[in-house]
Amino acid sequence: MTIQRRRALYINGASWLLLCAMGNGATAQDATPSPAATQLPEITVTAPSPIQRRKPVVASRTPARGARAVPAPDREPAPQPAAVAAAPQQGVLPVVTDQFATVTVVPNEEIRRAGGATLGDLLFSRPGITGSSFAPGASSRPIIRGLDNNRVGIVENGVGGGGVSDLGEDHFVPIDPLATSQIEVVRGPAALRYGSTSIGGVVSAANNRIPEALPSCAAAPFQSYGLPVKAPLATVSSPGCVTVETRTAVSSVDRGVEGGILLDAGGGNFAVHADAYGRKAGDYNIPGYPYLFDQTRPVNGRQPNSSTQADGASIGGSYVFHGGFIGAAITQNDALYRIPGIDGADHQTRIDARQTKFSAKGEYRPDAAAIEAVRFWAGATDYKHNEIGLADPLDPATSGVRQTFTSKDQEGRVELQMMPFDARFATVTTAFGLQAGHQDLTASSPDDPGSPLNGLYDPNKNDRVAGYAFNELKFSETTKAQIAGRIERVDLSGTTPAFIPAVFDVNIDPASIGPATPRNLHFTPKSASVGLIQNLPWGLVASITGQYVERAPKPAELFSRGAHDATATFDIGNPNLGIETAKSIEVGLRRATGPLRFELTGYYTKFNGFIYRRLTGNTCDEAACVDIADPNQLELNQARYSQRDATFRGGEFQSQLDVGPLHGGIWGIENQFDVVRATFADGSNVPRIPPLRVGGGVFWRDANWLMRVNLLHAFAQNDIAAIGETPTAGYNLLKAEVSYKTKLDVSWFGAREMTVGLVGNNLLNENIRNSVSYTKNEVLLPGIGVRAFANLKF
Numbered sequence: 001m002t003i004q005r006r007r008a009l010y011i012n013g014a015s016w017l018l019l020c021a022m023g024n025g026a027t028a029q030d031a032t033p034s035p036a037a038t039q040l041p042e043i044t045v046t047a048p049s050p051i052q053r054r055k056p057v058v059a060s061r062t063p064a065r066g067a068r069a070v071p072a073p074d075r076e077p078a079p080q081p082a083a084v085a086a087a088p089q090q091g092v093l094p095v096v097t098d099q100f101a102t103v104t105v106v107p108n109e110e111i112r113r114a115g116g117a118t119l120g121d122l123l124f125s126r127p128g129i130t131g132s133s134f135a136p137g138a139s140s141r142p143i144i145r146g147l148d149n150n151r152v153g154i155v156e157n158g159v160g161g162g163g164v165s166d167l168g169e170d171h172f173v174p175i176d177p178l179a180t181s182q183i184e185v186v187r188g189p190a191a192l193r194y195g196s197t198s199i200g201g202v203v204s205a206a207n208n209r210i211p212e213a214l215p216s217c218a219a220a221p222f223q224s225y226g227l228p229v230k231a232p233l234a235t236v237s238s239p240g241c242v243t244v245e246t247r248t249a250v251s252s253v254d255r256g257v258e259g260g261i262l263l264d265a266g267g268g269n270f271a272v273h274a275d276a277y278g279r280k281a282g283d284y285n286i287p288g289y290p291y292l293f294d295q296t297r298p299v300n301g302r303q304p305n306s307s308t309q310a311d312g313a314s315i316g317g318s319y320v321f322h323g324g325f326i327g328a329a330i331t332q333n334d335a336l337y338r339i340p341g342i343d344g345a346d347h348q349t350r351i352d353a354r355q356t357k358f359s360a361k362g363e364y365r366p367d368a369a370a371i372e373a374v375r376f377w378a379g380a381t382d383y384k385h386n387e388i389g390l391a392d393p394l395d396p397a398t399s400g401v402r403q404t405f406t407s408k409d410q411e412g413r414v415e416l417q418m419m420p421f422d423a424r425f426a427t428v429t430t431a432f433g434l435q436a437g438h439q440d441l442t443a444s445s446p447d448d449p450g451s452p453l454n455g456l457y458d459p460n461k462n463d464r465v466a467g468y469a470f471n472e473l474k475f476s477e478t479t480k481a482q483i484a485g486r487i488e489r490v491d492l493s494g495t496t497p498a499f500i501p502a503v504f505d506v507n508i509d510p511a512s513i514g515p516a517t518p519r520n521l522h523f524t525p526k527s528a529s530v531g532l533i534q535n536l537p538w539g540l541v542a543s544i545t546g547q548y549v550e551r552a553p554k555p556a557e558l559f560s561r562g563a564h565d566a567t568a569t570f571d572i573g574n575p576n577l578g579i580e581t582a583k584s585i586e587v588g589l590r591r592a593t594g595p596l597r598f599e600l601t602g603y604y605t606k607f608n609g610f611i612y613r614r615l616t617g618n619t620c621d622e623a624a625c626v627d628i629a630d631p632n633q634l635e636l637n638q639a640r641y642s643q644r645d646a647t648f649r650g651g652e653f654q655s656q657l658d659v660g661p662l663h664g665g666i667w668g669i670e671n672q673f674d675v676v677r678a679t680f681a682d683g684s685n686v687p688r689i690p691p692l693r694v695g696g697g698v699f700w701r702d703a704n705w706l707m708r709v710n711l712l713h714a715f716a717q718n719d720i721a722a723i724g725e726t727p728t729a730g731y732n733l734l735k736a737e738v739s740y741k742t743k744l745d746v747s748w749f750g751a752r753e754m755t756v757g758l759v760g761n762n763l764l765n766e767n768i769r770n771s772v773s774y775t776k777n778e779v780l781l782p783g784i785g786v787r788a789f790a791n792l793k794f
Contacts, residue, residue, distance in 0.1 A: 090109060090706045090739075090741060091701045091706040091708065092597070093598075093654065093655075093670065094592075095591065095592040095597050095598070095599050096592070097533075097541040097591075097592045098541075099186075099188070099190060099543075100189050100482050100531030100532075100533060100543055101186075101187045101188020101189065101190070101531070101543070101545050101586050102586070102588060102601045102652065103184055103185070103186050103187070103190075104123075104126055104127075104128075104129065104184065104185040105182070105183075105184050106122065106123070106126075106182065106183040106184070107182055108181045109741075109755070111177050111180060111181075111182070111183065112755065112791050113706075113737055113739055113757055113759060113789070114177075115177075115249055115258075115759065115787050115789060116177055117137045117138070117177070117178075117256075117258075117279060117281070117308070118138065118139065118172070118173060118176075118177070119131075119140070119141070119142050119154065119173050119177065119183070119203055119205070120132055120133065120139075120140025120142050120143070120173075121133075121136065121140050122183065123185065123203070124140070125735075126185070127652040127653065127654045127672045127673065127674040127693075128145050128601075128650070128652040128674045128676070129144055129145075129185060130142075130143050130690045130772060131143060131770070131772075132770075132773060133770040133772070133773040133775075133776075133781065134169035134339075134567075134773060134774060134775060135170060135306065135308070135337060135338070135339055135340055135779075136303075136306070136340075136781055136782060137254065137256075137281055137284065137306070137308050137337075137782075138172060138306075138308040138310075138335070138337035138338070139165070139169065139170050139171055139172045139173075139337065139339075139351075141154075141166075141169065142185070142203050143200075143690065143772055144185060144187065144200040144201040145187075145200060145201075145603070145648065145650060145676050146648060146650075146676045146678050146686070146688075146690060146772075147199065147200030147201075147648070148200070148688075148772070149166045149167075150166055150197055150551070150554045150556075150611070151197065151198070151199045151200040151551070152198065152200045152201060152202070152203065153191065153194045153195060153198035153201070154173055154175065154202070154203045154205075155194060155202060155203070155204050155205070156175050156205045156206075156207070156359075157205075157206060157207065157361065157377075158377040158413070159359045159361070159377050159379035159411060160379060160411050160437070161173060161174060161175050162174055162355055162357055162379070162381030162383055162407065162409050163353075163355060163381070163383050163407065164385075164405050164407050164441070166554065166556075167405070167443075167456075167554075167555075167556045168556075168564055168567055169567060169773075169774055170339055170351065170387075170564075170567050171351070171353075171385065171405070172310075172335050172337065172351070172353055174333040174335075174353070174355040174357070174381075174383065175205045176277060176279075176310060176312060176333065177205075178247060178258055178277040178279060179207060179260060179262075179275055179277050179312060179314070180205045180206065180207050181206055181207045181208065182205075182206045182207075183203065183204070183205050183206070184203075184206070185201055185202070185203050186201055186202045186204060187200075187201040187202075187586070188545050188547065188586060189529040189531055189545060189547065190202075192468060192484055192486045192527055192529060193413075193415075193433055193435075193468060193470075193486075194435075195435070195464070196486065196488060196525045196527050196549055196550055196551045196552070197551055197552075197554070199549050199551055199580075199582050208262075208264060208273050209273055209314045209316045209329040209359070210273070210317075210318055210327040210328065210329045210359065210360070210361050211264065211266070211271035211272070211316070211318040211325070212318065212325055212327075212363070213320060214241070214266040214269075214271050215241050215243055215264045215265065215271060216241065240266070240267040241265065241266045241267070242263070242265040243263070243264045243265075243793065244261065244262070244263050244793070244794040245261070245262045245791065245792065245793045245794070246259070246260070246261050246262075246791065246792045246794075247260040247261075247262075247789075247791050248260075248789065248790050249787055249788065249789035249790070250787070251281070251785055251786070251787040252786045252787070253284050253285050253761070253782045253783060253785025254282050254283070254284035254285070254306075254307075254782065254785070256280065256281035256282070257279070257280055257281075258277070258278065258279035258280075259277065259279075260275065260276065260277030261275065261276055261277075262274075262275040263275065269320050269321060270317060270319055270320070271317065271318045271320060271325075271327075272315075272317040273314070273315070273316050273329070274313075274315045274316075275313065275314050276311075276312070276313040276314075277311065277312055277313075278309075278310070279308075279309065280308075280309040281308050281309070282302075282307045283302035283303055283304060283305070283306045283307050284302060284303050284306050284783075284785075285301060285302055285303075285782065285783045285784075285785065286301070286302060286303050286767075286780045286783050287762075287765045287766060287767050287768075287780065287783040287784070303340050303779060303780060304345040305338040305339060305341075305344050305345040305348065305349065305350075306338060306340040306779075307338050308335070308336070309335070309336050309337070310333070310334065310335040310337070311334055312331065312332055312333040312334060313331070313332055314329055314332070315330060316328060316329025316330070316359075317329075323364055323365040323366065324362065324363045324364035324365055325362060325363060326360075326361075326362035326363075326364075327360065327361065328358070328359065328360040329359050329360075330357070330358050330359075331356070331357045331358075331359070332354070332355070332356055332357075333353075333354065333357070334353065334355075335351070335352075335353045336350065336351070336352050336353075337351055338350045338351075339351065340775065340778070340779045341775040341778040341779050342778045343568040343635060344389075344568075346393040347389040347390045347391075347565075348389055348390050348393075349387065349388070349389040349402075349565065350387075350388050350389065351385050351386070351388070352385060352386045353383070353384070353385035353386075354383075355383040355384075356382045357379065357381045358379065358380045358381075359377075359378065359379040359380075360377070360378045360379070361375070361376060361377045361378070362375070362376055363375045368419075369419065370418060370419055371416065371417070371418060371419065372418060372419045372420075372429075373415075373416075373417045374414070374415070374416055375414070375415045375417070376412070376414040376415070377411075377413045377414075378411065378412045378413075379409070379410070379411050379412075380408075380409065380410045380411075381407070381408070381409045382408055383406065383407040383409075384404065384405070384406045384407075385404070385405050386401045386403075386404050387401070387402050387404070387565050388400065388401055388402065389402050389565060400446070401446055402445060402446075402565040403443065403444070403445045403455060403563075403564070403565050404442070404443070404444055405441075405442070405443050406440075406442045406443075407439060407441050408439065408440045409437065409438070409439045410437060410438045410439075411435075411437040411438075412435070412436055412437070413433060414433065414434050415431055415432065415433040416431065416432045416433075417429070417430075417431040418430045418431070418432075420474075425475065426473040426474055426475045426481075427474040428471060428472070428473055428474075429471070429472045429474075430469065430470070430471050430472075431469070431470045432468070432469050433467065433468045433469070433470075434465075434466070434467050435464075435465070435466045435467075435468070436464065436465040436466070437462075437463075437464050437465075438461070438462070438463050438464075439461065439555075440459065440460075440461055441459065441462070441555055442455075442458075442459045443455045443456035443457050443562075445562070445563070445565075445622070452497065452506060452510070452513060452516060453506060453513070453561060453562045453563070453622065453623060454562070455562055456561075456563070456564050456571060457494065457495075457496075457555070457556070457559040457561060457562065458494060458495040458496075458516070458559065459495075460492065460493060460555045460559050461493045461494070462490070462491075462492050462554075462555055463490070463491040463492075464488060464489065464490045464491070465488070465489050466486060466487065466488035466489070467486070467487055468484065468485065468487075469484065469485055469486075470482060470483075470484040471483045471484070478534065478535035479532075479533070479534055479535070480533045481530070481532045481533070482529070482530070482531045482532075483529075483530050484528065484529045484530075485526075485527065485528045485529075486526070486527045486528075487524070487525075487526050487527075488523075488524065488525045488526075488552070489522075489523075489524055490522070490523040490552040491520070491521070491522050492519075492520075492521045492522075492523075492552075492553075492555055492558060493518070493519065493520045494519055494555060494558065494559040495516050495518050496516070496517060496519055496558070496559050496575045497513045497514045497516060497517065497561055498514030498515055498517045499513065499514040500513050500514070501513070502616065502618055502625065502627070502638070503618065503625055503626060504624060504625055505623065505625075506623045506624065507623050507624065508624075519558070519559070519575050521553075521558065523552035523553075523579055525549075525550035525551055525552050525579055527548060527549040527550055528547070528548050529545060529546065529547040529549075530545070530546050531543065531544065531545035531546070532544050532545075538591070538594075539591050539592070539593050539594055540589060540590070540591050541589070541590050541591070541592075542587075542588065542589050542590075543586075543587070543588045543590075544585070544587050544588075545585065545586045547582070547583070547584045547585075547586075548581070548582075548583050549582045549583075549584070550580070550581050550582075551579065551580040551581075551582070552579055552580075553577040553579075553580070556571070556641075557573055557574065557577055557611055558573045558574065558575050558577060558641075559573050559575065560573035560641065561573060562622070563620065563621070563622045567774060568635060568636055568637060569637050569638070569639045569774075570620035570621075570625060570636040570638050570639065571639050571640075571641070572638065572639065572640045573641050574640070574641045574642065574643070577611055577641065577643055578609055578643065580607065580608070580609045580610060580611050580643070581607065581608040581609060582605050582606070582608075583605070583606045583608075584603060584604065584605035584606070585603065586602070586603040587601070587603075588600065588602075595658040596655065596657050596658075597655065597656050598653070598654065598655030598656070599652075599653070599654060599655075600651075600652075601651060601652045601653070602651040603648075603650060604647075604648075604649045605648040605649070606645075606647050607645060607646040607647070607648070608645055609643045609645065610643065610645060610646035610680075610686075611641060611642070611643050612646075612686065612687065613640070614639065614640050614641070614642045614687070614721075614723075615637055615638070615639050615687070615721070615723055615724025616628070616638045616639070616723065616724070617723045618637075618638040619634040619635070619636060619637060619638060620636040620637075621635060621636060622636075625638050637724065639724075644680050645681040646679065646680050646681070646686055647678070647679055647681075648676060649676070650674070650675050650676035650677060651673075651674070651675060652672075652674040653671075653672065653673045653674070654670070654671070654672040654673075655670060655671055655672075656668060656669075656670040656699075657670070662700060663700075663702075665700055665702030665703075665705065666700070666701055666702070667698065667700040668698070668699055668700075669696065669697070669698050669699075670696060670697055670698075670699060670710070671694075671695065671696035671697075672693075672694070672695045672696070672712070673693070673694045674690075674693050675693075676689060677689075677719070684721070684722060685720055685721055685722075686721070687720065687721035687724070687725050688725065688771065688772045688773075688774075689717070689719065689771070689772070690717070690771060690772055691714045691715050691716065691717035691728065691730065692714070692715045693712060693713065693714045693715070694713055694715075695710060695711055695712035695713060695733075696710070696711065697709050704740055704741055704742050705740055705741075706737070706738070706739045706741075706757075707737070707738045708735075708736065708738075709734075710734075710736075711732060711733070711734050711735075712732070712735075713730065713731075713732050714730050714731050714732075714733070715730045716728060716729050716730040717730075717771040726777060728769050728770075728771035728776060729767075729769065731766045731767065731768045732764055732766055733761075733762060733764075733766070733768065734760075734763040735759070735760060735762075735763065736759070736763060737757060737758065737759040737760070738758055739755060739756065739757030739758075740755070741753070741754070741755040742754055751792045751793065751794050752794060753793040754790070754791070754792050754793075755789075755790070755791045756789065756790045756791075757788070757789055758786060758787070758788050759786070759787045759789070760784070760785070760786050761782070761784070761785050761786075761787065762781070762782060762783055762785065763784055764784075765783050765784040767780055768780060768781040769781070
């Protein structure tokens with residue numbers, strides 16, 4: 001679901017001293033603003049809090065403390081306070097202070113500048129977040145605080161993203177940043193609304209494929225036509241309006257080209273949206289070789305088998321009426337990309353994927369004394385990808401489909417938000433939700449149709465239904481609490497061999513793996529959370545959250561029993577896995593306004609029955625596995641799903657300080673830090689954990705320009721699993737960017753706004769290996785490169 005929260009961030013000059021910066025310092029009002037900066041631009045935050053307000057908030061002389069006012073049931077929104085002069089907002093660190101746990105926001109402008117081709121690439125350097133980097137630029141799934149795949153949810157406009165990216169690191173996420181307008185990473189209680197499989201958090205991508213309001217041509221889209229409580233939307237219907245945005249970029253490191261066009265139109269009570277995008281890139285350069293457009297460079301100057309291309313399109317529309325809207329969209333995503341690494345390059349492995357997705361959502365705010373809003377989301381996806389490659393690396397004639405994955409998903413969710421009521425000790429707002437979903441999975445292989453190990457797993461089904469409730473208690477303007485709970489019913493059915501030993505050969509002994517056995521498994525995970533937010537002096541907001549979350553195993557963890565060609569693994573599931581339990585506490589301190597903006601978070605999570613994929617050291621092919629000591633090693637690594645108690649603890653920090661005015665703008669410094677330590681009960685290390693990282697940089701900005709240089713240092717990762725994992729060297733990732741944003745005279749060529757820029761990545765041209773990647777020893781991240789981009793709004 002997309003929930004808009006607008007919060008004003010104004011920019012001041014100040015000293016580096018923390019307390020002085022929070023209490024004193026020259027303010028932006030002391031500076032003489034340009035006419036274009038007489039009103040503070042808003043930052044839209046769509047963090048999926050179940051307790052929603054759509055009342056817009058603008059800057060005032062009293063900084064917002066994060067508490068939300070409860071509007072009267074039959075009253076129009078209160079007039080906005082007068083805006084004050086403020087410094088330009090481009091490049092400001094957005095900090096969310098009204099959530100009970102950390103929310104990382106990547107607004108539209110930053111997505112356009114960063115230009116990541118996948119969600120994992122885009123979020124790679126964010127505190128507490130990295131990417132799986134299995135195929136950089138093609139398949140890189142976000143990893144949050146060391147948790148990935150089955151513990152990180154990915155949604156688009158409130159509906160699951162679909163696909164099978166949680167079943168294998170080589171699978172792409174069918175949500176492209178090129179068609180996305182804002183991305184948020186939500187942790188803590190708010191993630192419970194999407195399911196218990198989001199223990200690590202939820203990556204929420206938002207766009208306007210299902211319009212929630214009528215477009216405005218006179219102002220920035222959706223700034224004037226939000227959905228305030230009881231807003232008579234039909235009275236603001238537009239006589240006709242069309243806006244267009246183009247997004248283009250080229251990159252040197254992979255000779256990449258990308259482009260997209262987005263169209264929004266409205267008339268009467270109808271709003272429509274259409275978009276199309278495409279990107280294409282060759283094998284990317286790796287350090288130590290030329291990085292410009294030089295076609296004479298040696299082949300080994302690039303990461304072999306790393307080219308990619310993707311495209312997609314969507315069309316949707318909504319009917320906007322008094323008190324709400326209802327809309328739907330259909331989206332097509334296609335991708336064809338290669339899998340880098342020794343095995344991938346030898347077999348010329350590539351994945352041809354496509355997804356068709358239907359989604360719908362709506363909201364209604366009735367004139368009722370008890371009900372504030374009713375909302376729904378629904379989606380259905382049809383996903384398929386073929387893993388194509390050579391059966392014999394020495395024989396090009398053996399090229400063909402080695403494995404096929406399909407996934408058909410249906411999902412629906414409805415929420416009922418009650419009117420706030422006075423319980424004497426607090427104002428209480430309650431939201432109830434009901435969610436249901438179904439998934440059919442297959443992973444067949446045409447190589448051995450008669451083999452008992454044909455494909456990664458036999459067809460299986462996953463049914464789930466859940467109910468949840470959130471209660472928000474507002475004790476005062478400065479103190480707020482939340483109590484939430486969720487209960488699910490998960491039914492999984494599939495087929496698995498009765499047993500799979502560590503060493504076997506079905507060609508010699510067909511009975512060595514046991515007969516195929518149907519399994520019907522049922523789980524009832526239960527989850528609860530409690531949180532507290534307290535506003536403090538100097539614009540500080542403190543929070544503490546406690547959670548108890550149970551997660552049912554996923555089909556891949558239960559039913560896998562075969563070769564996965566693209567990842568070069570032989571995965572063995574465990575149908576006897578039980579519910580995974582996580583008990584966690586998170587403490588945070590944040591500041592969203594003033595010359596110093598920052599967020600500091602610490603967390604501790606205790607897992608009972610942590611489910612993970614363990615490399616055993618044995619090797620396999622499609623029909624046999626041999627012992628680790630066998631001299632005739634096979635090409636696939638054996639991986640077994642196992643369950644052990646584990647503890648995760650860590651912290652994150654990021655800040656931005658406006659030091660003072662410089663040449664008509666503001667210059668400042670920023671820094672970040674994140675660490676996660678994960679161990680099993682016996683003290684051994686959980687595999688594939690991100691390293692300690694620390695970084696910082698300087699920036700300068702004015703009404704039009706943004707310039708930034710930032711260095712992120714990742715320390716060596718030596719806390720590794722005993723088998724199947726090697727140490728990872730540290731690295732320095734240096735980035736620099738310059739961008740220019742300006743309003744245009746529409747009479748020139750029709751555009752009303754333009755943003756252009758250059759971004760340099762890995763400017764030290766370092767060998768960067770990602771410690772969480774299964775292919776880190778064979779795949780380097782891209783070397784030095786420059787990206788040029790241009791966005792136009794018409």
